[in-house]
Amino acid sequence: MIRSYDDLQNRRATLQTQKPKRLEVIVCAGTSCLSSDSDIILDMLQKDVLDRGLDIEVEVVKSGCFLFCGQGPMLKVMPDDVIYVQLTLKDVNRIIEEHIIKGNIVTDLLYERDDKKRAKNESDTPYYKKQRRIALRNLGIINPDSLDDYLEYNGYEAMARAITKMTPEDVIEVVKTSGLRGRGGGGFPTGLKWKFTRATKSDEKYVICNADEGDPGAFMDRSIMEGDPHSIIEAMIINGYAVGANNGLIYIRAEYEIAAKPLFKALIDAREAGLLGKEILGTDFSFDIEVKLGAGAFVCGEETALIHSMEGKRGEPTTKPPFPSEVGFRGKPSNVNNVETYANIPPILVHGADWFNKIGTKNSKGTKVFALAGNIENIGLVEVPMGTTFREIIYDIGGGIPNGKKFKAVQIGGPSGGVVTEKDLDMEIDYDSLQQAGSMMGSGGMIVMDEDTDIVEIAKFYLDFTQDESCGKCTPCRIGTKRLYEILEKLTNMEGTPHDLELLETLSENVKNASLCGLGQSAPNPVLSTLKHFRDEYEDYAYRRKRTAYVVDGQKCIGCTKCARVCPVDCIAGKPREVHVITESDCIACGACYDACPVDAIIKP
Amino acid sequence: MKLIDKMINCKINDISVTVEAGTTALDAAKKAGINIPTLCHLNLHELGAVNKSANCRVCLVENEDRGNLVPSCAEVVTEGMRIQTDTKKAVMGRRTSTELLLSNHPKDCLICVKNRDCELQTLADDMNITEIHYTGEMMSHPIDESSGAILKDPNKCVMCRRCTTMCDDVQTIGVLSPLKRGFDVVVATAFHLDLGDTSCTYCGQCVSVCPTAALVALPQTTSVWRRLNDKERHTVVQVAPAVRVALGEMFGYKPGEISTGKIVSALKRLGFDAVFDTNFGADLTIIEEAKEFVERLENNETLPMLTSCCPAWVQFIEHQFPDLIDIPSSCKSPQSMVGALSKTYYAEKKGIDPDKVRMVSVMPCVAKKAESAREQLNKDGRKDVDFVITTRELGRMIKEAAIEFRSLDEKPFDDLLGESTGAATIFGATGGVIEAATRTAYEMMTGKELKTVDFKQMRGMEGIREASLEINGRTLKIGIAHELGNARKLLEDIRQGNSRFDLIEIMACPGGCIGGGGQPYHHGDISILEKRRKALYAMDAGMKRRKSHENEQVMKLYEDFLDKPGSKKAHDLLHTSYSVKARI
Amino acid sequence: MKKAVLDMSQFDQNKLNELDAFIEQYEGENKKESLIPVLYQAQKIFGYLPHNLQRHIALKLALPSAHVNGVVTFYSYFSEKPVGKNTLSVCMGTACFVKGADKLLDKALGITQSKRNEITEDGQFTIKDVRCIGACGLAPVVTVNDKVYGKVSEKEIDDIIAKHQEETHD
Numbered sequence A: 001m002i003r004s005y006d007d008l009q010n011r012r013a014t015l016q017t018q019k020p021k022r023l024e025v026i027v028c029a030g031t032s033c034l035s036s037d038s039d040i041i042l043d044m045l046q047k048d049v050l051d052r053g054l055d056i057e058v059e060v061v062k063s064g065c066f067l068f069c070g071q072g073p074m075l076k077v078m079p080d081d082v083i084y085v086q087l088t089l090k091d092v093n094r095i096i097e098e099h100i101i102k103g104n105i106v107t108d109l110l111y112e113r114d115d116k117k118r119a120k121n122e123s124d125t126p127y128y129k130k131q132r133r134i135a136l137r138n139l140g141i142i143n144p145d146s147l148d149d150y151l152e153y154n155g156y157e158a159m160a161r162a163i164t165k166m167t168p169e170d171v172i173e174v175v176k177t178s179g180l181r182g183r184g185g186g187g188f189p190t191g192l193k194w195k196f197t198r199a200t201k202s203d204e205k206y207v208i209c210n211a212d213e214g215d216p217g218a219f220m221d222r223s224i225m226e227g228d229p230h231s232i233i234e235a236m237i238i239n240g241y242a243v244g245a246n247n248g249l250i251y252i253r254a255e256y257e258i259a260a261k262p263l264f265k266a267l268i269d270a271r272e273a274g275l276l277g278k279e280i281l282g283t284d285f286s287f288d289i290e291v292k293l294g295a296g297a298f299v300c301g302e303e304t305a306l307i308h309s310m311e312g313k314r315g316e317p318t319t320k321p322p323f324p325s326e327v328g329f330r331g332k333p334s335n336v337n338n339v340e341t342y343a344n345i346p347p348i349l350v351h352g353a354d355w356f357n358k359i360g361t362k363n364s365k366g367t368k369v370f371a372l373a374g375n376i377e378n379i380g381l382v383e384v385p386m387g388t389t390f391r392e393i394i395y396d397i398g399g400g401i402p403n404g405k406k407f408k409a410v411q412i413g414g415p416s417g418g419v420v421t422e423k424d425l426d427m428e429i430d431y432d433s434l435q436q437a438g439s440m441m442g443s444g445g446m447i448v449m450d451e452d453t454d455i456v457e458i459a460k461f462y463l464d465f466t467q468d469e470s471c472g473k474c475t476p477c478r479i480g481t482k483r484l485y486e487i488l489e490k491l492t493n494m495e496g497t498p499h500d501l502e503l504l505e506t507l508s509e510n511v512k513n514a515s516l517c518g519l520g521q522s523a524p525n526p527v528l529s530t531l532k533h534f535r536d537e538y539e540d541y542a543y544r545r546k547r548t549a550y551v552v553d554g555q556k557c558i559g560c561t562k563c564a565r566v567c568p569v570d571c572i573a574g575k576p577r578e579v580h581v582i583t584e585s586d587c588i589a590c591g592a593c594y595d596a597c598p599v600d601a602i603i604k605p
Numbered sequence B: 001m002k003l004i005d006k007m008i009n010c011k012i013n014d015i016s017v018t019v020e021a022g023t024t025a026l027d028a029a030k031k032a033g034i035n036i037p038t039l040c041h042l043n044l045h046e047l048g049a050v051n052k053s054a055n056c057r058v059c060l061v062e063n064e065d066r067g068n069l070v071p072s073c074a075e076v077v078t079e080g081m082r083i084q085t086d087t088k089k090a091v092m093g094r095r096t097s098t099e100l101l102l103s104n105h106p107k108d109c110l111i112c113v114k115n116r117d118c119e120l121q122t123l124a125d126d127m128n129i130t131e132i133h134y135t136g137e138m139m140s141h142p143i144d145e146s147s148g149a150i151l152k153d154p155n156k157c158v159m160c161r162r163c164t165t166m167c168d169d170v171q172t173i174g175v176l177s178p179l180k181r182g183f184d185v186v187v188a189t190a191f192h193l194d195l196g197d198t199s200c201t202y203c204g205q206c207v208s209v210c211p212t213a214a215l216v217a218l219p220q221t222t223s224v225w226r227r228l229n230d231k232e233r234h235t236v237v238q239v240a241p242a243v244r245v246a247l248g249e250m251f252g253y254k255p256g257e258i259s260t261g262k263i264v265s266a267l268k269r270l271g272f273d274a275v276f277d278t279n280f281g282a283d284l285t286i287i288e289e290a291k292e293f294v295e296r297l298e299n300n301e302t303l304p305m306l307t308s309c310c311p312a313w314v315q316f317i318e319h320q321f322p323d324l325i326d327i328p329s330s331c332k333s334p335q336s337m338v339g340a341l342s343k344t345y346y347a348e349k350k351g352i353d354p355d356k357v358r359m360v361s362v363m364p365c366v367a368k369k370a371e372s373a374r375e376q377l378n379k380d381g382r383k384d385v386d387f388v389i390t391t392r393e394l395g396r397m398i399k400e401a402a403i404e405f406r407s408l409d410e411k412p413f414d415d416l417l418g419e420s421t422g423a424a425t426i427f428g429a430t431g432g433v434i435e436a437a438t439r440t441a442y443e444m445m446t447g448k449e450l451k452t453v454d455f456k457q458m459r460g461m462e463g464i465r466e467a468s469l470e471i472n473g474r475t476l477k478i479g480i481a482h483e484l485g486n487a488r489k490l491l492e493d494i495r496q497g498n499s500r501f502d503l504i505e506i507m508a509c510p511g512g513c514i515g516g517g518g519q520p521y522h523h524g525d526i527s528i529l530e531k532r533r534k535a536l537y538a539m540d541a542g543m544k545r546r547k548s549h550e551n552e553q554v555m556k557l558y559e560d561f562l563d564k565p566g567s568k569k570a571h572d573l574l575h576t577s578y579s580v581k582a583r584i
Numbered sequence C: 001m002k003k004a005v006l007d008m009s010q011f012d013q014n015k016l017n018e019l020d021a022f023i024e025q026y027e028g029e030n031k032k033e034s035l036i037p038v039l040y041q042a043q044k045i046f047g048y049l050p051h052n053l054q055r056h057i058a059l060k061l062a063l064p065s066a067h068v069n070g071v072v073t074f075y076s077y078f079s080e081k082p083v084g085k086n087t088l089s090v091c092m093g094t095a096c097f098v099k100g101a102d103k104l105l106d107k108a109l110g111i112t113q114s115k116r117n118e119i120t121e122d123g124q125f126t127i128k129d130v131r132c133i134g135a136c137g138l139a140p141v142v143t144v145n146d147k148v149y150g151k152v153s154e155k156e157i158d159d160i161i162a163k164h165q166e167e168t169h170d
Ligand SMILES: Cc1cc2nc3c(=O)[nH]c(=O)nc-3n(C[C@H](O)[C@H](O)[C@H](O)COP(=O)(O)O)c2cc1C
Pocket: A181, A182, A183, A184, A185, A186, A187, A188, A190, A210, A211, A212, A213, A214, A215, A298, A299, A300, A301, A302, A303, A304, A336, A337, A338, A339, A341, A342, A443, A517, A518, A519
């Protein structure tokens, strides 16, 4: 039990002076790596080390995401600072024999850079170069299951200082002057929100962590929960102290049930250590946290819907005001913050508002985590200071577009955001610049698209998503997003007219203006922004200029007949070793020939 | 403290208005002389029901400071707030919402029961919608008429949620809920059960607030016309107390104007063979009920006794409190009593074959439609009441028959089942039944004349009221509740053994039958109920006979036919039983 | 229809007891709020949430059945229909979509000759689309029950389905 600030410091001091083992092998146990068997690799390593009696000098542990998920499964050997990537089960033995026992680096398991050189560790790897880690500070470093690890890396220091040495007002002041804004989408100043919640008088208040992470293609919140759960707990306690709440709730989406396991353990450990619960660190402040699971509804990320969902109801938003800070969970004032927002809180309190305030741009302070995915070489999490440009993220960090394709656009902000194109690649990313570009920060999902991407299809994909996820409560979103989707479908089915583009535009504007909650208000963004940047592609559909059939590139065709054999409607003609021809009017665009052709002679529409 | 603290200054279209704190932009605009259209909005805070869903988005206005659209029905004005109602953005927002609603609506106005009484239709008119820019898939759900009381056509629903607000918050039944989400959302019963298979009480409060024809009283006028044109049948009709203070509203009379004589006149013109008064049945009910109560009291049987003339309330207890179904009075409702007598006493006296008699009731009520189908009210295939039409349906029939209602002369009800007292009149208002019962029970128990018949403590619109009365040295405690949510509270007390009452009156509808689901629509203006209520009490005050047992035709009925109150024959004809039903 | 809703006889009493015991732990304010966890538990025990089970839960929690049904049909996690022995979910999150997840879904449906969210004839599979599961690094992603498959190609879909079909056959 840790009963006071002194207890905490003593415990940390003991942990920090412990002599580490000769080698520490850290295996990434983030979602991506886990799904490619990193759990088995971890088991094998642990067993092998034990079997060979190496456990006295070698420790094998797991940690949260190493950020470079596209290269998983991966592991790190410390203090040698060597990272091995894209491991298979076969590689385990080699790592033990070669590296752990003999001390030789297994070169072919190192990351191969663009310049064909092998990178030994993070500092050799361009992917990590421009990153600056605040929210993700402990990922890949500590074992998420170990409270001691967290304590050793300064864990609960911020909380201890806050509740023993600061008034709630002081805490709020620090958060306010740090300039931290909500990372869940809206970018609302966090300190101000805390101030509002503190100002509302009530016998009971709640602090709510929004871990719904609804943006498909974003996974930073999940990674933080998995890799550094105590940082969220710590921040929530601070939040509770600052606003005058004794109860915290974490709302986790259904699909993350497994991801939440480390969090459950962390809660138990924190409670057992006396860091959570009654009279924390001997003060008269008590605080505890409960986890609530969602059940599969994107709109439940919206804070009022989230609250209704936690109350056991349909996750329908209600009009604001009143804001949750006035009327929230069970009708009581509630402070809702996002996972990543919380992850920033402890460092801010430890290092001070000024430290944080110096990072970033004028109105957007600190760093932002982006989930880089899509048609990009390096997939994974990226934490960079606000103000970093798209070009830096996509090319310097992301390694550019694979297969020699050209960059077309990047969608940021998920289904609520919009596309950014070539001409804005050098834009410094922050809340305001994105807004001006007709997009938004959202949660930070960053989907890169190459030249092959059909932009109208992408807009349709997002509309399909939003109209499917609309709660159906308000007219503009319930019917409007459906109508928008129908117009897009009409266009892509080659049944549209130029007039439909006008309808698309006015309806989008009005759905945006008239909807009740952020879902409907932002649902048309993907349409509006793609219309703005790629109007010609929409016009191709509207004027029915777009080819729907696949065609054979006569230059490349070797006459292997493979395509003709797979075509389900037999519309490909041609003799062996002669150029094949597709009857365009019969082609149903199934793409079978495209996949079958060994020489890429079939051109997509 | 200071009044000034509570007042807010804001600007609507640059007009300064000062309003109380908590006022919405909608009401502030009204004060500035600007009417903003609404659809989902419904403020019945007097009844404990405010539909706060703010979801239709036809009332959007622009908040000038933030430059965004806000729903005026829900946006509370703050000091210095500037609202513009007519910017292009606001007008386009409101139009788009309306057009989108219409793009998913059948637009059958010409053949719709809500024609010219429909808030969506009015909205489209007010907005001057002559074109719908968006088309696409439309809802397609089956129509449900299973309950025999309510017609549910989800395809005409605009998802305003007023019905669920009434059913959840006021009636605490929760029969309806939105199911699914997005475009597929539909306001429906659990598992899309037939309404008739749910715990719906048919109180019709959802019907009375539904802005469209998605929920209406199941129309039965066609069947009534058929009976009227059938010369083989002897078709009689009865009119409930609350009808006479409301029907006039459909013909341009002010709420609360009494049109009893004209109604009788109209019914005769429509071709009914005899026109009876449900009030007769009310007086009869009182006598039977008072008798039952006195017996229960004397024999130390189950108390409190609960009134039983409201069929929605009867449904409620059968579904929700099956363990308590022995506490309501066994008396049939007045309409059933009159119905039963029309096929026995009346037929006998007039020498008509009872199987030829068809009874039609004109009721303020939707639940009475379902009541008429109850097994317990059907003896040997002869139903007490054959058809029930609502006040609104009668109004529509009168219009259909091209009867000039305003110029009708006044006619009296027909004999045998036509006389009534002031006590019966107030049946139509909450507290009225118990007040009428008290007038009779007092004299029955004490044998003394009751000098002051007005029991003011029993009157009013409070959800739960109580009164006490000294009889034979014993203090009788009387409870009154209207709206089923309030009834639930009293029943919970009884279940816990905490009830302090001997006699309880319950009415399902706000204000009692004057606020019934079959009455002309109040369209959110609850002051109408108050006017109807006052009219009933005024009628009572103006009558010579004000105690049920002073009704001479009723006394004659006992003399000639039933013997005495509570007799075996009275039990056979005028009493009923209840059955436990599943809660869904 | 109504009879089916009222009839609880087909349920395994042990399973019902297990669910009821779970419900017991909630009381007071927590009871009303416990609907979603209770539905989770019920789905875990019974595999899906048939109407009569929903009504049972409604009675236990003193909620109107319509509200329970409203919640069940709101959230995509809950299923009113039985599901196959294996649930194969294709991630249709953006990262996966951009990498051709829609084709994987079509393929999976084709192989099993089934419709989205509907159980296959042999009862082996229910094929669903899900939103991002947070493994975007491996896009496109397919899961079968708890097992995650990353960077799945159209060809691999065959193998995945075959593999799970076998597993459940023995
Ligand atoms: C449709 C919709 C979905 C949202 N999804 C999320 C989400 O998944 N996670 C999140 O933190 N915030 C989400 N938000 C934003 C929340 O409503 C809320 O603003 C946020 O949790 C506040 O935390 P912050 O200030 O720390 O960002 C969503 C908003 C909308 C309108």
